[in-house]
Amino acid sequence: MLDGLVSLGHAYLALLLSPTSLVLGLAGALTGILVGCMPGLSATLCIALLTTLTVKLPANEAILILVCSYVGTLYGGSRSAILLNIPGTAANAASCADGHALALRGEAGRAIGIATSGAFCGTFFGVVCLAAFTPTLAKVALSFGAQEFFWLALFGVTLSGTLVGNDPLKGWLMGALGLFVAQIGEEGIYAYDRFTFGLPAFSGGIALIPALIGAFGFAEVLTRLADPVERKLLEMRDSIRPRFGEVARYWRTVLRSGAIGVLTGLMPGVGEDSGAWMSYAAAKATTKEPDLFGKGSIDGLMAAETGDMSSIPGHMIPMLALGVPGSAPSAVLMAAIIIHGIQPGPMLMVEHPHFAYDMVAMTTLATVCILIFGLYLVRPLLYVLRIKHSVLMPIIFLMSVVGSYATAWRLFDVYAMLAVGVGAFFLRRKGYQMAPFVLGLVLGNLLDKSLRRGLVLTDGSMVPFFTRPICIAFASVTIFTMLLYVPVFNRAVHRVADAVISPLKSLVARRG
C-alpha cells in the first residue's frame, strides 16, 4: 500500500517536473480533441495513427501522448454531438439528444460547459479507481492459469458481442471473425503457418494497427465520402465556462455515472459508449424530471459525459492488469504499449512495477489538459468542424496509408488495411459492429495459446476448464449467454423462470 503511494508520488513528480512531458501531454490532448471534434474520426483511429507517429519516441513519452489523445478524443467528440447533432465518437452519442437540444435553445455554450465539467469529474473519478484497483486486480490475476485466460478471452469476446450493438448474433459472428483473422499467419507454439496459402507475406499475420486503421479509418472515409450531405453547424453565443456549480447540484449523478462508467470499463470489449448509455439510463430512471430527457436535460448530459469519460480509466484497469482491453481504443493503446516493450498482464506489476502508476499520472495530466482546453480553446477549436468532408477525408486516408505502413514497413499491411476497410464498410451497413471484431483480433492469440497449453498441461483433459473456481464463473456466464439465443433453450429458461417467479409473486401478493 505504502509502496504504491510512493510509486504514485514518484510518477506524478516525474511528470510534473518534466517540461517535455507537459508539452507532449498538452499536444496529445489537443490532437485528440481536434480529432474527436470531427465526426467519424474515432479515438481508435487517432491512437492508431499516433502510435505510428510516435514509434521512435521513448516509451513513456509516446504512451503519454497516446493516453492524452485518448482522453482528448472522447472529450472532443461532445462538440459535434452538441453543435451538429452528430457524435464525434460513438461514445458521445448519448450526449446528442440533450446537448443538441440545449444548443437549439441557444445554450450551446452552457451545454459545452456542462460537458467539460462532466468530462473532468468523470475522468478524475476513473483515475482514482485506476490507481486503487489495477495493482489489486493484477495480484489476483497472478493466480490465473491457461484455463482462466482461455475463458477470460472467450468471455470478453462474447460480452462485447452481446452488449455492443443491437444484435448479439451479429456481434458474436464478428467476434469469431476477429478471432479467426488473428489465427492467420505463423502460430505461436510450433511456428506453423496457418491459412497463408503459401504466400510469405501472410506469415506475419494481419497486424492489429493496419486492421484497426482499415476498420475505423478507411471504412469511415468511404462512409463519409459516399454521403453527399454536409450538416449545418449551430452558432454558439453564450459562455462556455465549465459549470462546476451544476456539478455540485448534480453530485449524485456525477458519482453514480462515474461508478457506472468505471464498472462498464472493467468489462472486456464493451466500449465507452456503453458507459455513457448506462449512466444516461440510470440518470433517467432516478431523476425527478424524466420528461426533460432528450429535450435538453442537464442531468442527462452530465450523466452521459461523466459515464463515458470515467470508463476510459475503467478500460485501462483490465488492459493493464489482465492484458484484456476494455474497448477498441484501449486495444490499440495496449498494442502500442507492447510495441514499446512493456507487456500488459498479470506480470506487469512484477516486471514493470511503476508503469501502472505512470499510467495513473498520465491520465491525470490528460484530465487537467482537457479542462485547460475546455476553458480556453473552445471557440478556436470549433473551426475544425467547418472543414468539408471532401477536403478532410482524403487527408485522413493519406495518413491511414502511412499509419498502416509505418510500424512494420510492409506494403502488405497497406493492402490488409484496404481489404479490412472495404469489408468493414459493407459489414457496418448491415448492422455488424467492429468492437467485437477488434477484441477477437486482440485476444485471438491468447485464446489459441491458452486452449492448447491448458490441454497440454492436463494431458488433453477438458475437465479443469470447467472445474477451476474462476473458470466455472466465466464458463457459466459465457455459455449461458450464448445458449439464450437458441430458441429451445430460451423457451426452457423462460418456463423455469415463470415456474419459480409466479408462486413467489402470488405469495407476495397474498402477504400484501
Next chain:
Amino acid sequence: MQSSNENPGLNEAARSAGSLITPRSDFIAALGWIAFGITVAIGSWNMDRLENQDVPPYAVPGLLPFFLGLAVVFFSTLMLARAWRQGALAKDAIQAAGMSMAERKRFLIVLSLCLTFGIVLVGHGLPFWLAGAIFVSATISVLQYPQRRAANQVVRGIALSIVIGLCAGFGVTLVFQEFFLVRLP
C-alpha cells in the same frame, strides 16, 4: 438484449422505406457466413497435425480455427432460422435498400481513387509526397466538381485542390518522416 424470438420489431422496421437490414438480407448473409464457417472448419481439419513432431492431437495448430469454424456455422444457422421465421422467404419480403444512384457513384469513385493510391501509386517508386499530393488533389477536385461547376468555379476549384494536395503531401511527409523519423512507403 433481445432473444431471437423476441425480435418482432425487425420486420416492422424493415418495412419502413430505405432500411438496409431486412430479414431477407440477414438470410442471405447467414448463408454466406455458413459457407465461410464450413470452409474454415474444413481448412482447419485438413491442416498439418505435425505428427512427425510428436504433437499430441489436442495441441495441433488447427484446433482453435476448427472450433471457430463450427461456432460461425452455429451462430449463422441461428441467424438463418431467425430470418426465416421473420419472413425472409415470404413472397412479399422487403428487399434491403441499397445505395442511391448518387451515393453509389460517389462510393465507386472514392473507392477507385483510394485503391489506386494505396495499390498503384504508393511504394512503386513515386515519392510519397507526390503520390499523396496527386491523390488528395484528384479526390477533392472530383468530389467538389458538381458544386464548382454549378458555381462556375471549376478552374478555381482545381487550383485550390492542387494547393491543398501539395500542402497535404508535403505536410504529412514532413511531420512523419522529418520530425518523427517514421519511414514512409
